Amino acid sequence: MEASQRSGQTAARYSQVAEAYIDLFGSPEQAVAEDRELIAAWAAQLHGPVLDAGCGPGHWTQFIADGNRPATGVDLVPEFLDFARRTFQQPDFLHADLAHLPFDDEQFSGVLAWYSVIHAAPADLPPILDELARVLQPGGKLLLGFFAGDQLEVFGHQVAPAWYWPPVELGEILEQSGFGVLEGATRTRPAARTHGHLSAHKRA
Template structure:
């Protein structure tokens, strides 16, 4: 599926999505703790890629980060700007962050790569590497599974990634893994979490 297809699909369901997930307290406490622990080590501007209705962007803004959220779905950006007017949001996508080389201290990609065809995911990872300064950090949240496999997500086709496989792809795009873990909570798909730092060359 193209970015436009996925964006259109989320746009049609945006009201229900915002109702369910538009506040940070809808996120698991373990996820909030993990993302905040990652964020405490950051310096410089941060982008929340695929920010949706802005709950994670606002959460990190409240904890002192210089952050903006980007998303390809106009309905989400509208909702984010209405709910969190003190935070910066704009239309954008993972494959093109529209910032200068090495200008970012951090990139949060929280389930924003789940709809990208596995053959194409390196494009987004390479873009993150381009935009991060050496030593800058990337945090990924994703659906973890025993093999790279498509499944019928509620909005659009999504993909499972084995933790080791996605970690290797991240490393191949210029990063060093600093943390990698997974967990399975009752009633939901397995969760994967990777943090990494941008290599100096």
């Protein structure tokens, strides 16, 4: 099966549960405080348009745009985009595959990919990261959220199969796509999967 077919199947599964997903995760206030603080601090460094890659219901796109910076969200799930367009007025929301973004080279100062590549099979991830690098300005910042694990392995996510990534291994994939990793961390909470994030910049 091709990567585009896999991403289409995942989007179709999210369409089936979109209403419940929005109820659970449709605003930044429903996220943990550490996520809000991290994304706010990351966005504060940026001076130019920001892309929310895999924006879901658009809540993080709006969160970033509230800092008076242009923000665009892209997703493959029509129900998420419909909700975002109804709910948030400031950002733009577009239907797009992360491996084929409808933007010019070096258009954005930052790209947020917050749990938006967790369903990408390891073989499918490098082309997505290459595309995120393409639309970033030299020196532009990437913030990537993911499920962290001791080894690369698939697990049964409620919607579609997803992957645990060791942070070091994921950082190496980022390096191969032209990024330099700046910072990373993991966080554990009771009865929850281990959270990981990596902050990186596009090398000149």
